[in-house]
Each structure stands twice: as structure tokens, then as C-alpha cells.
Amino acid sequence: xxxxxxxxxxxxxxxxxxxxxxxxxxxxxxxxxxxxxxxxxxxxxxxxxxxxxxxxxxxxxxxxxxxxxxxxxxxxxxxxxxxxxxxxxxxxxxxxxxxxxxxxxxxxxxxxxxxxxxxxxxxxxxxxxxxxxxxxxxxxxxxxxxxxxxxxxxxxxxxxxxxxxxxxxxxxxxxxxxxxxxxxxxxxxxxxxxxxxxxxxxxxxxxxxxxxxxxxxxxxxxxxxxxxxxxxxxxxxxxxxxxxxxxxxxxxxxxxxxxxxxxxxxxxxxxxxxxxxxxxxxxxxxxxxxxxxxxxxxxxxxxxxxxxxxxxxxxxxxxxxxxxxxxxxxxxxxxxxxxxxxxxxxxxxxxxxxxxxxxxxxxxxxxxxxxxxxxxxxxxxxxxxxxxxxxxxxxxxxxxxxxxxxxxxxxxx
Amino acid sequence: xxxxxxxxxxxxxxxxxxxxxxxxxxxxxxxxxxxxxxxxxxxxxxxxxxxxxxxxxxxxxxxxxxxxxxxxxxxxxxxxxxxxxxxxxxxxxxxxxxxxxxxxxxxxxxxxxxxxxxxxxxxxxxxxxxxxxxxxxxxxxxxxxxxxxxxxxxxxxxxxxxxxxxxxxxxxxxxxxxxxxxxxxxxxxxxxxxxxxxxxxxxxxxxxxxxxxxxxxxxxxxxxxxxxxxxxxxxxxxxxxxxxxxxxxxxxxxxxxxxxxxxxxxxxxxxxxxxxxxxxxxxxxxxxxxxxxxxxxxxxxxxxxxxxxxxxxxxxxxxxxxxxxxxxxxxxxxxxxxxxxxxxxxxxxxxxxxxxxxxxxxxxxxxxxxxxxxxxxxxxxxxxxxxxxxxxxxxxxxxxxxxxxxxxxxxxx
Numbered sequence: 084x085x086x087x088x089x090x091x092x093x094x095x096x097x098x099x100x101x102x103x104x105x106x107x108x109x110x111x112x113x114x115x116x117x118x119x120x121x122x123x124x125x126x127x128x129x130x131x132x133x134x135x136x137x138x139x140x141x142x143x144x145x146x147x148x149x150x151x152x153x154x155x156x157x158x159x160x161x162x163x164x165x166x167x168x169x170x171x172x173x174x175x176x177x178x179x180x181x182x183x184x185x186x187x188x189x190x191x192x193x194x195x196x197x198x199x200x201x202x203x204x205x206x207x208x209x210x211x212x213x214x215x216x217x218x219x220x221x222x223x224x225x226x227x228x229x230x231x232x233x234x235x236x237x238x239x240x241x242x243x244x245x246x247x248x249x250x251x252x253x254x255x256x257x258x259x260x261x262x263x264x265x266x267x268x269x270x271x272x273x274x275x276x277x278x279x280x281x282x283x284x285x286x287x288x289x290x291x292x293x294x295x296x297x298x299x300x301x302x303x304x305x306x307x308x309x310x311x312x313x314x315x316x317x318x319x320x321x322x323x324x325x326x327x328x329x330x331x332x333x334x335x336x337x338x339x340x341x342x343x344x345x346x347x348x349x350x351x352x353x354x355x356x357x358x359x360x361x362x363x364x365x366x367x368x369x370x371x372x373x374x375x376x377x378x379x380x381x382x383x384x385x386x387x388x389x390x391x392x393x394x395x396x397x398x399x400x401x402x403x404x405x406x407x408x409x410x411x412x413x414x415x416x417x418x419x420x421x422x423x424x425x426x427x428x429x430x431x432x433x434x435x436x437x438x439x440x441x442x443x444x445x446x447x448x449x450x451x452x453x454x455x456x457x458x459x460x461x462x463x464x465x466x467x468x469x470x471x472x473x474x475x476x477x478x479x480x481x482x483x484x485x486x487x488x489x490x491x492x493x494x495x496x
Numbered sequence: 497x498x499x500x501x502x503x504x505x506x507x508x509x510x511x512x513x514x515x516x517x518x519x520x521x522x523x524x525x526x527x528x529x530x531x532x533x534x535x536x537x538x539x540x541x542x543x544x545x546x547x548x549x550x551x552x553x554x555x556x557x558x559x560x561x562x563x564x565x566x567x568x569x570x571x572x573x574x575x576x577x578x579x580x581x582x583x584x585x586x587x588x589x590x591x592x593x594x595x596x597x598x599x600x601x602x603x604x605x606x607x608x609x610x611x612x613x614x615x616x617x618x619x620x621x622x623x624x625x626x627x628x629x630x631x632x633x634x635x636x637x638x639x640x641x642x643x644x645x646x647x648x649x650x651x652x653x654x655x656x657x658x659x660x661x662x663x664x665x666x667x668x669x670x671x672x673x674x675x676x677x678x679x680x681x682x683x684x685x686x687x688x689x690x691x692x693x694x695x696x697x698x699x700x701x702x703x704x705x706x707x708x709x710x711x712x713x714x715x716x717x718x719x720x721x722x723x724x725x726x727x728x729x730x731x732x733x734x735x736x737x738x739x740x741x742x743x744x745x746x747x748x749x750x751x752x753x754x755x756x757x758x759x760x761x762x763x764x765x766x767x768x769x770x771x772x773x774x775x776x777x778x779x780x781x782x783x784x785x786x787x788x789x790x791x792x793x794x795x796x797x798x799x800x801x802x803x804x805x806x807x808x809x810x811x812x813x814x815x816x817x818x819x820x821x822x823x824x825x826x827x828x829x830x831x832x833x834x835x836x837x838x839x840x841x842x843x844x845x846x847x848x849x850x851x852x853x854x855x856x857x858x859x860x861x862x863x864x865x866x867x868x869x870x871x872x873x874x875x876x877x878x879x880x881x882x883x884x885x886x887x888x889x890x891x892x893x894x895x896x897x898x899x900x901x902x903x904x905x906x907x908x909x
Contacts, residue, residue, distance in 0.1 A: 278726030295725060299770060309875055311759035311782040312708060312851025313691030316751050318875075323760055327743035334737050338729050346724035347736055348772045352763055357712060357780045359761045367770045369724040438725025462722055462731075 085192060086484055088477030091184045095476065098124055098180065099172030107467040108169035113207030113218065114246035121164050125204055132187035139260040141222035142206040142252055148186055150198040156268035156494065158487055160185060161203035163219065163442060167211045171469025177457060178273040179204045181480045188484055196491040198268055205442045212237045220445035225261035229254055264449040268494045269417055271486065272443040272454045273479045275471050279462035280435045287475040288482055289433040290421050291454035294444040295371040296378050296410030302389065305399040308354065308362035320397040322364040323352055332388045333368055336381055342436055343372040343381065373410045373436050411444045417453030417490065424485035428478060455482055498605060499897055501890030504597045508889065511537055511593065512585030520880040521582035526620035526631065527659035534577050538617055545600035552673040554635035555619040555665055561599055563611040569681035569907065571900055573598060574616035576855060580624045584882025590870060591686040592617045594893040601897055609904040611681055618855045625650045633858035638674035642667055677862040681907045682830055684899065685856040685867045686892045688884050692875035693848045700888035701895055703834050704867035707850040707857040708784040709791050709823030715802065718812040721767065721775035733810040735777040736765055745801045746781055749794055755849055756785040756794065786823045786849050824857045830866030830903065837898035841891060868895055
């Protein structure tokens with residue numbers, strides 16, 4: 084391998100100490116002392132690797148190797164170093180540290196690349212503190228203005244802008260964080276999968292075909308409460324029986340598609356007595372797929388099914404889309420380079436969508452993006468038990484190293 | 497009609513004032529000042545009707561007309577006068593006041609009946625105060641001993657025994673409330689239906705074929721939590737999808753039978769995030785039918801279905817029977833008399849099971865029982881909106897009046 088797996092692993096563990104509590108949970112929120120310490124450590128790594136280090140007005144931290152062509156564009160590699168409350172040491176950090184490792188290896192091997200190669204640690208991807216994520220990448224593409232920074236607050240009522248000031252940033256200068264898209268060649272991100280596909284296929288890395296679009300539906304059903312003993316089955320208007328039929332229908336709809344996922348994670352029943360036919364049921368549907376037209380078609384199908392099932396059962400039904408985001412496809416050119424890099428390691432190229440949002444989804448609005456996933460143990464993330472193996476991290480770094488070389492050849496000027 | 501519908505209706509409303517709050521809800525719990533006042537009012541009615549009045553050691557209040565045969569047995573008519581919290585004026589009270597009305601009419605018409613005819617207001621049928629109902633009828637059949645009276649407490653920690661003492665009763669004498677079953681000819685009860693069958697059939701009264709047996713099941717499902725976006729459908733172990741399939745299966749099982757009812761009234765999902773596949777689901781099933789062998793067969797079928805569905809889905813399932821009671825059939829002889837009394841009014845005889853428990857279920861352990869139901873508006877009970885029409889109450893009283901006459905002819909000695 085051309086990367087240093089021991090150094091990478093040691094950094095994963097060293098960075099993983101910052102923000103760790105006594106129970107092993109990691110909490111490193113945006114614009115906190117913990118995040119500041121983490122960036123100082125990253126700066127040490129970057130400077131030690133001989134990179135040009137800079138931080139922008141939203142706190143995104145960059146390290147760069149200049150290319151041989153002064154007019155060449157930048158191949159950017161990154162992820163984030165903030166965490167959720169009580170999270171793990173790999174989510175985000177793995178991508179940033181692999182970026183640094185790739186750049187350090189390029190430096191050490193004195194590779195002459197045409198393009199600028201840059202690594203970035205984006206600010207606040209998770210949104211754990213201000214309930215509004217992707218702050219760093221949004222500012223980077225110019226989609227965040229100073230008003231947004233005053234609009235979101237943490238649990239203590241401190242706005243993003245105030246939190247920034249406390250750490251010495253100037254919220255009024257946030258627009259300066261915007262990159263010139265003309266100067267970007269592409270963006271690459273490595274992230275833990277947070278799922279079980281790679282584990283079940285027994286491969287260390289996977290090629291991400293895109294980031295799925297999302298629809299969140301809230302369904303409210305009104306029926307008629309009644310005594311469980313005195314209301315014959317044919318006189319009932321039971322909204323929970325209706326919900327059960329719909330949950331089944333939604334599962335069947337998703338299973339009939341290639342890669343759609345549909346989840347009912349919340350259900351509330353009123354009045355909730357063991358011997359009372361419910362009067363009201365509310366449940367949610369989380370629907371995801373790479374294809375937005377398919378998602379829209381499925382939402383229509385769910386509405387039609389709901390109307391049919393509710394009418395049959397004498398239930399009043401209401402279905403609202405409470406949240407949605409569009410799907411993003413990764414670049415075919417980049418995916419070709421990634422697939423070649425994976426093949427070079429004699430590994431099968433497993434293609435999979437990303438079911439969760441990532442900074443790449445934001446950056447895709449201004450440039451081509453590519454992503455690889457790292458195998459995650461038991462599909463678990465956002466807890467201290469989140470895990471990726473040392474060898475898998477090394478493999479991820481090696482694949483990105485080769486991908487950068489291939490892309491650099493294709494991006495000559 | 498041989499009964500006085502105006503008097504009956506006026507008493508329903510007069511008794512319905514005792515325990516009423518400013519919002520119109522009725523709360524008349526056992527061994528309270530409200531219940532005491534209600535019994536004083538009943539005593540006034542009974543004495544005014546010329547009945548021999550007595551109260552037993554558990555507070556059951558009786559009014560009797562002696563029969564012409566000193567060795568004849570007693571035809572007992574009754575129900576209860578306690579209510580749930582925030583209940584209505586008909587549940588229980590209708591049966592007791594119809595009993596008094598029937599006896600008063602017999603007295604006024606100077607009918608000479610062979611048997612003793614007695615009306616009873618049983619203590620604490622609802623179990624609202626001590627979470628243990630049918631106290632009066634249990635003591636009446638000898639199924640309650642003094643230890644039981646110390647075992648159950650109200651929300652303030654006051655036991656039944658202490659509450660009794662506060663009202664001047666002697667809990668240690670509870671066994672004296674036991675009736676000699678040899679002296680009972682039968683027990684008749686009138687109660688509001690608390691369902692919609694009579695309303696849908698447009699008849700004022702119905703013949704109760706029995707009181708259903710009950711099984712309460714608690715089903716616990718353990719699956720595997722996961723990210724809604726990153727877990728493909730085929731890698732899921734979703735306990736809520738499993739629960740939905742089971743809720744459907746239970747509904748189908750019940751619908752395939754003649755009169756079985758099955759209700760899922762509670763469902764809890766963990767962790768309950770909109771974008772998290774649940775790890776645990778717990779739900780209840782309330783299953784009722786007149787036939788206990790059928791109930792047992794259905795519980796077996798549910799266990800089999802659950803095993804099949806859970807295994808298919810990789811879910812660990814546990815099913816426990818947390819409560820059960822046996823079904824009780826009403827007497828064919830009494831039902832024949834009731835049917836004749838209904839036919840005399842040129843009404844269709846609508847037979848229906850009682851889906852809820854009543855004192856008749858308890859008294860059936862020592863003597864033949866018969867029941868009629870009164871049409872209930874919208875099937876609603878246990879709320880201030882609970883309603884039965886004046887004419888329907890009168891019809892119920894008339895049917896019991898005639899039933900008592902028929903039964904008296906058949907119970908000569």
C-alpha cells in the first residue's frame with residue numbers, strides 16, 4: 084500500500100479522544116472547545132504533512148498541495164469532524180483523516196500532480212447542536228447567509244452566530260466562505276456506511292452511486308372509539324386496523340422496487356386503553372430512493388392506497404409531506420475512477436446508494452462528487468459502539484489515493 | 497303499560513344528580529358520601545313502594561315483596577349504582593331503578609305472586625375506586641373474604657376495608673353477605689347495551705344470550721433497530737412491520753367467526769424516531785367470545801400465526817395471556833320468558849351477547865341468570881354523553897315485569 088495504515092489508525096484514535104466522556108461516548112459539537120481542540124490537532128497533522136493550511140469564515144479547515152499547473156482546478160477530499168451527542172469516533176472523522184493521509188502520502192512520495200489537491204473538514208455536518216446540519220458545506224457553496232446564522236439556536240438559545248463569535252469567527256463575513264465553483268474539479272468523500280450492505284457482501288469499501296432523496300409523510304387517521312367487548316367487528320371504524328393495513332401496503336410498495344426503503348418508526352394511538360377501540364392513530368413514513376420521480380410516484384401510490392383503505396373502513400385520513408429532499412447522483416467519471424481503484428485491490432466493486440445525507444449532497448450542487456463507503460460493524464452508527472476496522476480504513480485511503488491519481492490524469496487543465 | 501314510565505324517568509334524573517360535577521360528569525364511587533346519599537334516595541323509593549328494605553354487610557341494598565308461598569324462592573332483579581370516574585346516569589342505575597319500578601308496579605296492582613320478588617343495588621360493580629370490581633355481587637355469592645378487603649386500595653392507599661369502616665360497615669362480617677343459593681330462584685339484570693347493535697337494528701331492548709369470556713394477550717416483539725436510510729428492506733428485522741401483519745391477522749381471525757371481537761388498543765414502539773427502524777414493539781389484544789373453547793382455539797391460532805410471521809421476519813416474539821375470564825351463558829328458561837315478554841310488545845327479539853362484564857356474570861355461578869339490554873345512543877357509555885331514551889327504559893321495565901310474571905308461574909315452589 085502507498086498509504087500509511089498505522090499512522091491513519093493512530094490518528095483515528097487520537098482524534099477520537101477529544102470530546103469523549105467517561106462512558107466512551109463522543110460529543111464534539113460545532114463551535115465548542117472540543118471542536119476547537121479537534122481542529123488544532125488536525126492543523127498539527129496537516130502542517131506535519133507539509134500542507135498549506137487555512138480556515139474559512141465558517142470554520143471549515145483546509146489543507147492543500149499545490150498542483151504543477153497554476154491554472155489547474157482543485158480536487159477536494161473531505162468530510163466533517165463534528166459528532167452527534169454521544170456518538171462514535173468514525174462518523175465524519177474517518178473521511179477527514181483519510182483525506183489528510185492521502186495528501187500526506189502524495190507529499191511523501193513526491194508525486195507531481197497537475198491539480199491542486201485539498202482536504203477539508205467541514206463545520207457542523209450533523210446539525211446536533213443547532214438542529215440544522217451541513218452548515219460548513221452550505222457556506223462553502225454559498226447557500227448560507229448571515230440571517231441563517233441568527234435563525235437557528237441551540238438548546239440554550241444561543242444562535243449559530245453567537246456561538247461563532249464566542250469562538251472568534253465573524254458571522255457577518257460568512258459569504259467569504261463561498262468557493263468559486265470554476266476552481267473546483269470535483270469533491271470526494273469517504274464515510275462509514277452506517278448500514279450492513281458491505282458487511283453482508285464481505286467487502287471493505289463500496290462505491291456510492293448517489294445520495295437518496297427523501298420524503299417524510301405524516302398520516303393521521305380518525306375513526307370511532309368504542310368498547311372492545313360491545314362493538315361487533317362489522318360496526319367498527321378502527322384506525323389502528325387501518326394503520327396496520329397501510330403499514331403492510333407501504334412495506335409491499337417499497338419491496339417491489341429495486342432499492343427503495345420505507346420505514347414506519349413512529350405510531351401513536353389514542354386513547355390507548357387495552358379494552359378500547361382507538362379513535363385516533365398517527366404514524367410517520369420515511370421514504371427514500373435515488374430517483375425523485377420514483378419517490379413522487381410512490382407518495383401518490385401511498386395516497387391512493389390510503390384513500391381506498393380508509394374509505395373501506397370508514398376512516399378519515401390525512402396525509403402530509405412534512406419534509407423532503409432531492410436525490411443526488413454521483414459522477415459517472417469519478418465512479419469509473421473509483422471502480423478502477425477498487426479493482427486494482429482485487430476487490431469486487433459493490434455499488435450502493437447512500438441512505439443518509441452527507442456534505443457531498445450539498446457540494447454536488449456546484450461540482451461533480453464521488454463517494455466511497457467503509458464497511459460498518461453491525462450497521463451501527465451515532466453511538467459509542469460505531470466501528471470500522473483498521474484495514475478497512477486503510478483500504479479506503481488507498482482507493483482514494485488511486486482515485487485522485489486517475490482523476491488528476493483526466494483533469495489536465 | 498303496567499309500569500309507570502314517568503316515575504321511572506323522573507327517578508333516573510333524580511338519582512343522576514347525586515355525584516354530578518359542574519361539567520355534567522357523574523362520579524359515584526364505592527363507600528363514599530355520594531354513594532351513601534344515592535342509597536338513601538333508593539331507600540326512600542323502596543319504602544315508598546312498600547318494600548321490605550335491608551342492607552347487607554358489604555353494602556348491597558335490597559327491597560323485597562314476600563311471595564304467597566312462605567317456602568318459595570326469590571326472583572332477584574338488580575344491577576349497581578356506583579359509576580366510573582366522570583360517567584353517565586344510566587350505567588347500572590337504569591337496572592336498579594327498573595327493578596324498583598317493577599316491584600312498585602307489582603305492589604300497586606296487588607299482583608299475588610308465589611315467589612319472593614326482590615330488587616338489589618350491588619356495591620361497586622365498576623371497580624373504579626379500588627381497581628377491583630363486582631365487590632357486592634362477589635360477597636353475595638360468598639366469593640369474597642375479609643383478606644380481599646384489605647388487599648385492594650384506592651389511589652390514596654385506603655383499602656376497601658378501611659373505606660367500609662369509614663362508612664360504618666364491618667369488613668370482618670363480610671361473609672354474612674353470602675346468600676343461601678337454595679333460596680334463589682334466579683337473577684335478572686337490565687343494563688344499557690354500551691354498544692350499537694340494538695341501535696342498528698332499531699329495537700329498544702335485546703335478549704342477552706350470555707356474557708362473553710375474555711382473553712387479554714400482551715405481545716412483545718424484538719427486532720433490530722437500524723437507520724431508515726441505510727438498511728435495505730431485505731436486511732431488516734422490523735418489529736412494527738411484524739406487528740402490522742399480526743394486527744391484520746388477528747382482525748381476519750375474529751371476522752371469520754360468528755361473534756368474536758378482537759381489539760388492539762395499545763401499541764408502543766421503541767425507540768420511536770421517525771428515521772429509525774424500531775427495535776421493540778409491544779401491543780395488546782383483547783379477545784372476546786361467548787365460547788371459551790373457541791377463545792382458547794383462537795389464542796392458539798394467534799400463537800401459531802405469531803410464530804410463523806415472526807420467524808419469517810427474524811423477530812423474537814413473546815405472547816402472554818395477562819388476563820382471562822370464562823364466558824357465561826344465560827338461562828334458556830329465562831330467555832324463553834324474556835322472549836315471550838318482548839313478543840307481547842310486538843317487538844322483534846334481537847339476541848346479542850354482552851361484551852362487557854356485569855354482576856349477572858358473578859351471580860351466574862350460583863343460580864340461573866337472565867339479562868336484557870337497553871338501546872344505547874351511539875354505543876357510548878362511561879361518559880356524561882351516555883344516553884338511553886325514556887321510552888326504551890319503560891319498555892325494559894315492562895319486559896322485566898312480564899318476565900317476572902312468567903317466571904313466577906314456572907317457579908311455583
